[in-house]
Amino acid sequence: MKIQLGKNEWKTFEKGQEKCYLLTNGLGGFSSLTMIGSNARNDHALMMTSVKAPNLRFHMITNVQEKLQIGEKIYDLSNQEYVNRTKNQYGFTYLQSASYEYFPQWTYQIEGIEIVKTIVMVHGENTVGVSYKIYSHNSQKAKLILTPLLRFTLKDQMLQKEQLFELNHNYIKSNGQMLYFQTNGLLERREPCYMKDLYFEYDARDGREAVGTAFVNHNIVIEIQEAEKEAFLIYSNQLEERKIQEILHKERSRMELLEAQCSIQNPAGRMLARNADQYIVYRESTRGKSIIAGYPFFGDWGRDTMIAMIGCTIVTKQFEAAKSILRTFQSYCRNGIMPNVFPEEGTQPFYNTVDASLLFIETVYQYYLATQDNVFVSEMYPVMKEIIQCYCNGTENHIHMDADGLIKAGADLEQLTWMDVRVGDVLPTPRHGKPVEVNAYWYNALMVMSQFSKELDDSKDYYEDLAGKVKESFIQVFWDDELGCLKDVISGTLADKQIRCNQIWALSMSFSMLDQEKSEKILGKVYEKLYTPYGLRSLAFDDNEFHAFCKGSAWDRDMAYHQGTVWAFPLGAYFRAYLRWSKDKVKAIQTVERQLQDLEPCLTEGCLGHIAEIYDGINPNESRGCFAQAWSVGEIVRVYELLERFQKEEQR
Missing domain, CATH: 2.70.98 (Beta-galactosidase; Chain A, domain 5)
Structure with a gap:
């Protein structure tokens, strides 16, 4: 292209x-x-x-x-x-x-x-x-x-x-x-x-x-x-x-080879798949691969890497790079927590994340689905067991499994989810308690471990039994009939009932706790309140705390960052969920194909051939933040690959 x-x-x-x-x-x-x-x-x-x-x-x-x-x-x-x-x-x-x-x-x-x-x-x-x-x-x-x-x-x-x-x-x-x-x-x-x-x-x-x-x-x-x-x-x-x-x-x-080895045929999808390689970097301190979160501002971060690398390495068939990245994270896992920021010379890693470890398990699973590489899974298996054990027993940053089987995390000034802005002693989006996407990741990780334990002859009913408990508790505490969707967090505050994009991951992970009826309602609510052609709003446009613009001083940007600002990367999960849960697959394919065409102008605005980090919440017509963001690109690459797979299946 x-x-x-x-x-x-x-x-x-x-x-x-x-x-x-x-x-x-x-x-x-x-x-x-x-x-x-x-x-x-x-x-x-x-x-x-x-x-x-x-x-x-x-x-x-x-x-x-x-x-x-x-x-x-x-x-x-x-x-x-x-x-x-x-x-x-x-x-x-x-x-x-x-x-x-x-x-x-x-x-x-x-x-x-x-x-x-x-x-x-x-x-x-x-x-x-x-x-x-x-x-x-x-x-x-x-x-x-x-x-x-x-x-x-x-x-x-x-x-x-x-x-x-x-x-x-x-x-x-x-x-x-x-x-x-x-x-x-x-x-x-x-x-x-x-x-x-x-x-x-x-x-x-x-x-x-x-x-x-x-x-x-x-x-x-x-x-x-x-x-x-x-x-x-x-x-x-x-x-x-x-x-x-x-x-x-x-x-x-070299770049033509990158295009050729991916299976995507759509010209825009092929360009994104090729440019996804621009985020894959060598990390000298670990002597392995990593992923830059975004250009020109960011370095390589744990959570961003886990979200971005499925599209940037596995879908693009850069399997050696994928294994290198996962090995790097495995070696730095501490008390079941993956690093969010890697060590530079004379510094220690930061472990301020609750979700990176659970996303690590999902990433290993996606690698396995693409390669059937049992040998590598067995290599990663001990650290995945450690993650589950530590989350069950409790670990750093107040991360622990509550009596109902759900994961609770964060206290004081800790910001552990991707909505992690902290300005001095001010937390614009405090999500202490039980975040919805973290518990979706938790259930998914338990189900993945149940499958891996059987594949590796380490069969344990424990994972599946606990997953069943988590599912029952999740539906009971997160589903809100009045909202017609999932609560964002269980914290006992007004934030619980804010309509945010985090619920979309409860539909898009490999294993979901939701039934067809609830899934359709969530998709409808997300489309009504959060969907834009360039991404999902981080908060519903009619919420009292909604910020229409993310610009100006650092304070103004930080206060708006997760309070309505449109993020491109959750759109990948939305499209995957839509394709998965729509009853009419032909119509779903046509809808996603049309909506991807609405997204493609992003490739000719801001940084050519890339998708930016964020856009304004009320009228997203100009890229902001990093002009090229790894998880924005990686997540949409996944959608192109999945859409073409669905198209081929419908043609049979």
Whole structure:
């Protein structure tokens, strides 16, 4: 699937900055700029390296500004906003088209000279390449002047005046970091200067630091003397001679293979399945695979990984990556709890989650269904038994099984579910007690363990017997006839009766406690109060605590984050539940197919080829939060695969 953009997409600077691209390297590093080539965020960078995978990242090259000189005329092809708007660069007036398929690509045309620019990032390396194919129908002397904007700072730090840069014929050195460069242009030293007051519009909207600085000390000059010329610029932390076209060919072949190995045929689904690989990273501290929760802000987290990895690894048939991730989590399980944040150098893991361990069991089960790999299940079996035992007997963070068999968790300032915002001593969505989705996961885990125990000749009626008790208690305490759906939490507070998207997982897990009648009512209520084309609202729109927008200061965003904001990832569970529980399968298939088409514009808004983290609650028409979110992508990849499976079954 190729996304093609034309001049109507950049009628104004503001419109031109609405879309960006993302390339990643499997180490946590990435390249991301807007589709007019500007930096609209502090975290936009031509080259963000990962010094220690995946979270120790350095912002190395902010951008490369481009000027085309024809005779005595100079055309500025660059685009950037500045605090002083009179300095703004409007190179998009010369931009004829932009596209994204495997790589972002731009085509400029000025006075008979056409320039096709492509950016590529090498998988498994901190290497970025920029290719320029130049076609000249102008008889005058011309040259392309490239000016790298240097930063060489930690990802969230700003460039300081006292930072020194060393420039050699093939490397740049600063702040303890060395970056080699290779080009077929001419290195031209220039008077060092700071390019101040870069303005980041999207950070300003969110109350983040919106002003930045870059350092300039050289140009790369490309003489245009032929009718056709290829120029390139490659940055890498490795000293190695490379050919830009070989890099492009190798990376495209790798991505084509990712598409080919998944079974999805829908073009949008195939693009998402391929791009799901961009979240899979190597973690140096554990020497295994992990999943980045979202770009550009997040690292790898336990809960997010468990939700995202089914779509990102198992559905896409990256089974070795799936096993590596699960082994990593297994090794860090403590008292039955999976880590929510992995250790970096000199730090300990955080175990502030009640659901990651139960989702771990479901993920192993999904891996088993896809592979029938009993050997790996037997390897994971002891830690899964430990999880069940610890949850039954009680473990950290006030997690324990109550007398009715249901799981209770959280106290004080603990936030253990995915609705985990805490602002100082304020909990916008306290869910202490018995959360609905946690107990759906609990029942599911017991049923999975019942099946695994039989498969592995460790048959125990205990799991199934306890699951029966859990089911009886769950229906008794969570079902609310007045609401016509499930309570969100059992806590003895007004929050119990809030209509939230968490109940959808009681319908979508491998094993459900609900009957047909109740399931249909829940689906109806979720569609009425929570459904939008881009995700499910985290709280019903008619609730007194509903927030229509998630923007502004950090406080405003945090208070709205789970109070009505639309989240894309629960939509995956909703679609799977709808396909599962609808009596008319043909109609259900047609409905989900149509609603997926309504979702597909997400792939051409925000970050091309990805689905964002969140959208506004009342009118979700613009991506917010992370512009590319692993569980948003992974969950929708699962839907495409399931829908096509249902379509094939109906055709038989």
